[in-house]
Amino acid sequence: MTAAATAPRRPTLAVHKFASCDGCQLSLLDCEDELLDIAQAVEIAYFLEATRATAKGPYDIALVEGSITTAHDLKRIRAVRRQAKVLVTIGACATSGGIQALKSLADTDDYINAVYAHPRFISTLDTSTPIADHVPVDYELRGCPIDRGQLLHVLTALLHGRQPRLPNHSQCVECKRAGTVCVTVAAGTPCLGPVTQAGCGTLCPRVGRGCYGCFGPAETANTAALADHARLPVQDGGAGLDATATRHLFHGFNTNAPGFREEGLRHG
Amino acid sequence: MAFPHGTEAGGAGAAAGWIGPVVAWSTRLDESALDALIRALREDGREVIGPTVRDGAVVLAPITAPSDLPAGWRDIQDAGRYRLAPAPGETTRFTHAAPAQGWKRFVHPPEDRLWRAHRPAHGDLTLEDPPPPPPPRAFLGVRPCDLAALEILDRVLAGPDQPDPAYALRRRDALVVSVDCGTPAASCFCATMDTGPAARDGFDLALVELVAEDGRPVYLARAGSPAGADLLDRLPGTPANDADRETATSQRDRAVATQTRALPPGIRGVLAGAIDSRHWDEVAARCLACGNCTLCCPTCFCATVEDSTSLDGRTAERWRRWSSCFTEAFSYIHGGAVRGDRGNRYRQWITHKLSAWHDQFGGSGCVGCGRCITWCPVGIDITAEAATLDAEAHARAGAPTPGTAAIAATHP
Ligand code: SF4
Ligand code: SF4
Ligand code: SF4
Ligand code: SF4
Numbered sequence: 060m061t062a063a064a065t066a067p068r069r070p071t072l073a074v075h076k077f078a079s080c081d082g083c084q085l086s087l088l089d090c091e092d093e094l095l096d097i098a099q100a101v102e103i104a105y106f107l108e109a110t111r112a113t114a115k116g117p118y119d120i121a122l123v124e125g126s127i128t129t130a131h132d133l134k135r136i137r138a139v140r141r142q143a144k145v146l147v148t149i150g151a152c153a154t155s156g157g158i159q160a161l162k163s164l165a166d167t168d169d170y171i172n173a174v175y176a177h178p179r180f181i182s183t184l185d186t187s188t189p190i191a192d193h194v195p196v197d198y199e200l201r202g203c204p205i206d207r208g209q210l211l212h213v214l215t216a217l218l219h220g221r222q223p224r225l226p227n228h229s230q231c232v233e234c235k236r237a238g239t240v241c242v243t244v245a246a247g248t249p250c251l252g253p254v255t256q257a258g259c260g261t262l263c264p265r266v267g268r269g270c271y272g273c274f275g276p277a278e279t280a281n282t283a284a285l286a287d288h289a290r291l292p293v294q295d296g297g298a299g300l301d302a303t304a305t306r307h308l309f310h311g312f313n314t315n316a317p318g319f320r321e322e323g324l325r326h327g
Numbered sequence: 328m329a330f331p332h333g334t335e336a337g338g339a340g341a342a343a344g345w346i347g348p349v350v351a352w353s354t355r356l357d358e359s360a361l362d363a364l365i366r367a368l369r370e371d372g373r374e375v376i377g378p379t380v381r382d383g384a385v386v387l388a389p390i391t392a393p394s395d396l397p398a399g400w401r402d403i404q405d406a407g408r409y410r411l412a413p414a415p416g417e418t419t420r421f422t423h424a425a426p427a428q429g430w431k432r433f434v435h436p437p438e439d440r441l442w443r444a445h446r447p448a449h450g451d452l453t454l455e456d457p458p459p460p461p462p463p464r465a466f467l468g469v470r471p472c473d474l475a476a477l478e479i480l481d482r483v484l485a486g487p488d489q490p491d492p493a494y495a496l497r498r499r500d501a502l503v504v505s506v507d508c509g510t511p512a513a514s515c516f517c518a519t520m521d522t523g524p525a526a527r528d529g530f531d532l533a534l535v536e537l538v539a540e541d542g543r544p545v546y547l548a549r550a551g552s553p554a555g556a557d558l559l560d561r562l563p564g565t566p567a568n569d570a571d572r573e574t575a576t577s578q579r580d581r582a583v584a585t586q587t588r589a590l591p592p593g594i595r596g597v598l599a600g601a602i603d604s605r606h607w608d609e610v611a612a613r614c615l616a617c618g619n620c621t622l623c624c625p626t627c628f629c630a631t632v633e634d635s636t637s638l639d640g641r642t643a644e645r646w647r648r649w650s651s652c653f654t655e656a657f658s659y660i661h662g663g664a665v666r667g668d669r670g671n672r673y674r675q676w677i678t679h680k681l682s683a684w685h686d687q688f689g690g691s692g693c694v695g696c697g698r699c700i701t702w703c704p705v706g707i708d709i710t711a712e713a714a715t716l717d718a719e720a721h722a723r724a725g726a727p728t729p730g731t732a733a734i735a736a737t738h739p
Pocket of ligand 1: 230231232234235240241242243244250251252253264269270617619704
């Protein structure tokens with residue numbers, strides 16, 4: 060009796076893309092050391108970024124990258140949901156609308172005219188919205204891009220029927236665990252870390268940069284207190300930000316995330 | 328081991344205790360002895376951890392020579408603000424207050440694997456032991472507040488009831504060389520907490536750094552244990568004289584006098600009766616619930632455990648990682664978090680530190696190092712919040728205090 064004859068069917072994995080830069084899907088391909096193990100553990104049934112061969116749905120696990128920006132997307136995400144047992148959104152685009160959600164706060168036609176040589180070929184919605192605004196989502200992996208380790212952790216947990224552990228605490232917790240010197244306190248650098256969900260591995264503060272908020276709002280985020288403090292003059296302990304700089308701080312990769320959107324708007 | 332914080336409040340008047348007897352420093356060491364000291368510790372197979380400058384702050388990290396120590400820098404610390412100011416030509420190495428981190432990361436690591444289990448395709452489940460502890464270490468330049476913090480951690484993590492093996496091993500293997508504080512920061516309040524600015528006990532070897540007539544640093548030393556005495560014997564010293572001791576005493580008394588922050592003497596009782604205070608909402612408007620205060624506090628010990636499995640499901644691990652009562656997960660039970668908002672998380676932190684800690688561990692959980700004040704990104708000051716709550720309690724004195732009995736529920 061061979062192992063193959065007795066092995067249970069491998070769960071199928073599909074990777075779908077909506078409006079996005081492909082960076083999060085690349086995180087999966089970037090799992091070089093683990094890629095073989097992943098391919099052994101799941102059947103990669105649909106992943107256009109990696110292979111043209113596709114197997115028909117339904118799929119056990121669907122990873123969804125990107126935001127909803129067109130009427131066609133709106134139809135397609137419903138089909139993806141119908142074909143997926145477990146749907147995991149990956150990245151800031153899929154979980155909050157991404158940086159392209161800046162257009163939700165502006166006149167879309169202005170953007171189209173500024174960007175495209177032939178604007179009349181462009182057919183788009185006025186908004187860039189997260190997947191969860193349109194279909195039920197089982198798990199969200201935040202980040203711009205997502206963290207490889209978190210992706211592996213969630214896949215592993217799903218394969219073994221375990222709850223994934225995705226911390227919703229602040230980035231500051233990770234800075235302190237890592238022994239990183241706080242850039243806000245020691246250098247007056249504005250940093251979104253106190254209101255941003257951890258998960259990136261302290262990429263920015265450990266090289267002396269403030270957190271850009273790639274992982275979106277942490278739970279109970281107090282964006283107003285952070286913004287008001289950042290706007291204080293440097294000699295009073297703040298970062299001396301003006302209204303525009305404060306808005307830009309919040310309106311980045313997670314412009315449309317609840318909390319970040321309103322806080323940015325509060326500063327003009 | 329004597330718990331160093333006998334006074335309930337750590338309260339006012341404790342500072343006066345320091346304007347006291349001249350410390351019996353036994354030995355005078357010149358600057359070159361630092362090199363001899365680090366060499367001797369390394370010859371004994373110890374990794375030496377000490378203060379050093381990195382990323383604009385004095386941090387604690389492995390050091391190999393006196394040149395790694397911070398010379399020519401002064402730290403400026405106040406609520407929400409830390410800066411290193413160059414002090415050109417200054418050759419003293421310990422003219423800084425509490426380093427960015429406390430020593431807890433070297434005895435209670437931020438991440439630690441508790442166990443790993445493996446289930447092979449054929450055969451039995453095996454349990455692997457935790458990874459071996461690091462080589463024995465020497466902690467060099469421990470500030471007196473941090474000595475007190477280590478003693479508090481001893482009581483919490485190495486007490487007779489449930490000693491934590493990872494902590495106990497690391498602590499047992501650490502040789503502690505303290506250096507008294509001559510230049511506290513504005514954030515410091517060790518004098519009123521009765522933990523500094525001079526070390527009383529808890530060290531193997533104690534040093535104080537003075538400036539000699541020629542502007543060069545000179546050190547007075549005394550041993551606090553047989554290991555410390557052996558070490559001191561190996562250093563090129565001369566007997567200390569009374570003039571040196573007087574200089575050390577007046578430096579200590581000046582360091583006491585420069586401190587302006589303090590906790591209210593009755594804060595333990597005030598917090599026990601403040602469970603329903605309206606002040607928590609006021610703090611909640613400013614607090615970010617980021618957790619920095621707890622994580623940089625040298626005595627906060629809370630951690631969470633997290634499990635993971637390998638993709639093939641054959642290997643499972645359990646890790647312990649630092650956590651904080653400012654996180655939602657900290658008080659999460661089925662259905663939601665017990666402390667869902669920032670106000671009651673702040674209440675948990677300050678009440679545990681300054682009030683419930685007495686009931687639980689027989690003393691205050693605060694040593695007055697000032698780190699939570701400095702490293703709060705919005706400058707929330709535990710002494711200022713305590714003073715507000717104290718004033719509020721006095722204002723309503725005479726009226727019945729609501730909710731006093733409920734305080735037992737704030738234990739973590
Ligand atoms: S650098 Fe930013 S994320 Fe890190 S502790 Fe400071 S404020 Fe928090
Ligand atoms: S509560 Fe603040 S001042 Fe007290 S020991 Fe902790 S960090 Fe230091
Ligand atoms: S519960 Fe107490 S020991 Fe734990 S993090 Fe909070 S204040 Fe610190
Ligand atoms: S008091 Fe300061 S450091 Fe502590 S959680 Fe609130 S904002 Fe963060």
